[in-house]
Amino acid sequence: xxxxxxxxxxxxxxxxxxxxxxxxxxxxxxxxxxxxxxxxxxxxxxxxxxxxxxxxxxxxxxxxxxxxxxxxxxxxxxxxxxxxxxxxxxxxxxxxxxxxxxxxxxxxxxxxxxxxxxxxxxxxxxxxxxxxxxxxxxxxxxxxxxxxxxxxxxxxxxxxxxxxxxxxxxxxxxxxxxxxxxxxxxxxxxxxxxxxxxxxxxxxxxxxxxxxxxxxxxxxxxxxxxxxxxxxxxxxxxxxxxxxxxxxxx
Amino acid sequence: xxxxxxxxxxxxxxxxxxxxxxxxxxxxxxxxxxxxxxxxxxxxxxxxxxxxxxxxxxxxxxxxxxxxxxxxxxxxxxxxxxxxxxxxxxxxxxxxxxxxxxxxxxxxxxxxxxxxxxxxxxxxxxxxxxxxxxxxxxxxxxxxxxxxxxxxxxxxxxxxxxxxxxxxxxxxxxxxxxxxxxxxxxxxxxxxxxxxxxxxxxxxxxxxxxxxxxxxxxxxxxxxxxxxxxxxxxxxxxxxxxxxxxxxxxxxxxxxxxxxxxxxxxxxxxxxxxxxxxxxxxxxxxxxxxxxxxxxxxxxxxxxxxxxxxxxxxxxxxxxxxxxxxxxxxxxxxxxxxxxxxxxxxxxxxxxxxxxxxxxxxxxxxxxxxxxxxxxxx
Numbered sequence: 001x002x003x004x005x006x007x008x009x010x011x012x013x014x015x016x017x018x019x020x021x022x023x024x025x026x027x028x029x030x031x032x033x034x035x036x037x038x039x040x041x042x043x044x045x046x047x048x049x050x051x052x053x054x055x056x057x058x059x060x061x062x063x064x065x066x067x068x069x070x071x072x073x074x075x076x077x078x079x080x081x082x083x084x085x086x087x088x089x090x091x092x093x094x095x096x097x098x099x100x101x102x103x104x105x106x107x108x109x110x111x112x113x114x115x116x117x118x119x120x121x122x123x124x125x126x127x128x129x130x131x132x133x134x135x136x137x138x139x140x141x142x143x144x145x146x147x148x149x150x151x152x153x154x155x156x157x158x159x160x161x162x163x164x165x166x167x168x169x170x171x172x173x174x175x176x177x178x179x180x181x182x183x184x185x186x187x188x189x190x191x192x193x194x195x196x197x198x199x200x201x202x203x204x205x206x207x208x209x210x211x212x213x214x215x216x217x218x219x220x221x222x223x224x225x226x227x228x229x230x231x232x233x234x235x236x237x238x239x240x241x242x243x244x245x246x247x248x249x250x
Numbered sequence: 251x252x253x254x255x256x257x258x259x260x261x262x263x264x265x266x267x268x269x270x271x272x273x274x275x276x277x278x279x280x281x282x283x284x285x286x287x288x289x290x291x292x293x294x295x296x297x298x299x300x301x302x303x304x305x306x307x308x309x310x311x312x313x314x315x316x317x318x319x320x321x322x323x324x325x326x327x328x329x330x331x332x333x334x335x336x337x338x339x340x341x342x343x344x345x346x347x348x349x350x351x352x353x354x355x356x357x358x359x360x361x362x363x364x365x366x367x368x369x370x371x372x373x374x375x376x377x378x379x380x381x382x383x384x385x386x387x388x389x390x391x392x393x394x395x396x397x398x399x400x401x402x403x404x405x406x407x408x409x410x411x412x413x414x415x416x417x418x419x420x421x422x423x424x425x426x427x428x429x430x431x432x433x434x435x436x437x438x439x440x441x442x443x444x445x446x447x448x449x450x451x452x453x454x455x456x457x458x459x460x461x462x463x464x465x466x467x468x469x470x471x472x473x474x475x476x477x478x479x480x481x482x483x484x485x486x487x488x489x490x491x492x493x494x495x496x497x498x499x500x501x502x503x504x505x506x507x508x509x510x511x512x513x514x515x516x517x518x519x520x521x522x523x524x525x526x527x528x529x530x531x532x533x534x535x536x537x538x539x540x541x542x543x544x545x546x547x548x549x550x551x552x553x554x555x556x557x558x559x560x561x562x563x564x565x566x567x568x569x570x571x572x573x574x575x576x577x578x579x580x581x582x583x584x585x586x587x588x589x590x591x592x593x594x595x596x597x598x599x600x601x602x603x604x605x606x607x608x609x610x611x612x613x614x615x616x617x618x619x620x621x622x623x624x625x626x627x628x
Contacts, residue, residue, distance in 0.1 A: 168525035186520035
């Protein structure tokens with residue numbers, strides 16, 4: 001019997017699960033290998049668990065998220081989190097550095113209707129996770145690799161090294177060394193194929209810290225290339241802010 | 251060797267004809283050209299694409315193109331790539347296999363579809379780097395057949411160094427700005443009041459045949475003397491140098507040095523130094539299966555001793571700290587390379603210094619290790 005695949009979301013923009021629908025060339029082959037049992041972005045027809053593989057996007061931002069992820073875990077033989085929200089808290093984790101009550105009062109006419117947690121946290125802070133696939137959004141080829149590896153019963157080939165590896169392999173001229181452009185590539189997890197430097201932009205760190213990071217050593221280079229302290233903080237405070245802050249010992 | 255073994259001179263038109271002749275032979279001509287603010291190596295369809303009038307300013311962690319008044323084509327130092335990008339490419343498929351409906355597994359032999367390369371403008375440091383990779387990848391019991399195939403078909407046209415950069419230190423590695431044997435043709439660029447021209451020396455029968463096909467003249471004493479003087483002058487203008495000590499011994503006795511902690515604080519472990527290094531050769535293999543599991547491919551891709559997975563054994567990476575990984579790289583490059591392959595692994599091209607985002611300078615690190623060893627023995 002084909003393994004049952006489920007896709008769930010917590011607090012997120014849906015971009016990562018859309019990446020699965022974006023795998024147009026592979027979707028039919030995938031549908032031939034797995035039974036897509038729960039995927040609301042694609043169909044409202046859902047089957048009950050348990051599921052062999054659950055993909056979860058989004059972070060935990062409400063008490064009901066925290067309860068739901070425990071239920072999802074209980075119904076899943078393997079749980080893979082996909083994207084920066086699910087693996088690092090996402091852009092909404094900027095609330096972790098601010099006063100959520102103040103946001104609630106300022107934004108909503110009836111703040112009493114808003115039930116939310118003070119922090120946005122990755123799924124791994126709540127339940128055991130079998131594999132984390134990084135990115136904002138995740139990379140389509142990497143998602144297919146994770147699914148293929150699951151079907152073959154092997155470890156996915158998702159390297160833990162820096163984006164610099166990908167720049168050098170594709171022959172991109174280093175934007176920091178040759179142009180003086182601030183770039184988070186040396187501290188960022190590979191996976192996107194070094195997209196931004198190929199278009200002469202510095203890496204934004206969408207995939208979060210790599211498996212071997214020395215972020216304090218990069219700060220003086222960012223400063224040299226024109227970022228002041230506030231700009232360095234803004235540069236690091238995007239999709240993976242708590243993860244990068246941790247690398248600075250904050 | 252034929253009569254053309256005597257030095258000859260090509261002018262600009264002769265250089266154009268040289269590239270045209272190689273293209274006409276069906277060769278893929280690769281040489282320096284300007285792209286994205288750097289002199290990169292790429293396929294050339296004519297000599298017009300060479301970086302005429304471009305030079306570079308180098309420092310640790312810094313590379314900038316600068317305009318040159320003299321219009322020279324080969325007066326730039328080593329760029330972000332080396333010839334290994336072509337001879338030992340970042341990714342290469344080794345084999346594939348298919349499972350037939352009856353369960354039989356059929357292995358597909360890789361079709362060698364490698365281009366027949368002509369490399370134009372190989373700097374003397376890079377010529378030495380190619381010789382080192384030849385020994386590493388084809389000189390032992392386990393030959394990298396893809397490398398061997400591409401290398402044996404490649405024609406090498408050297409360009410002697412007349413403009414070393416601030417990060418260059420080939421002289422202190424036992425090399426120098428003049429081309430050692432191993433080339434098919436060696437050019438020395440001369441630009442003066444007598445014009446823009448290239449002194450050509452022939453290094454092989456194939457080089458001689460190629461030269462015969464393009465308009466050239468016998469070398470005149472002025473061109474020969476000027477060429478020799480500018481290459482000799484380059485010897486004295488290396489921006490950096492390794493300390494004149496037995497590095498094999500120094501590195502071997504520095505395994506517990508405190509300096510490794512110092513460099514580990516600065517090192518990003520991003521792997522750039524190993525990937526720009528023209529001799530670093532390490533690879534890993536990846537198995538690529540499709541969703542059905544009926545088709546699989548094995549790919550070889552560049553790896554780096556700065557990648558944690560590089561030393562992953564059962565239970566985890568052996569070299570987890572930045573200290574241990576930087577030490578592994580530098581000690582292998584300058585010391586254990588001798589034990590393994592009979593020479594140093596460093597040609598002094600300076601790429602690892604220029605292209606390190608934080609500007610770690612191996613000449614400075616070795617000098618510090620030497621100073622530390624002297625303090626200890628005092």
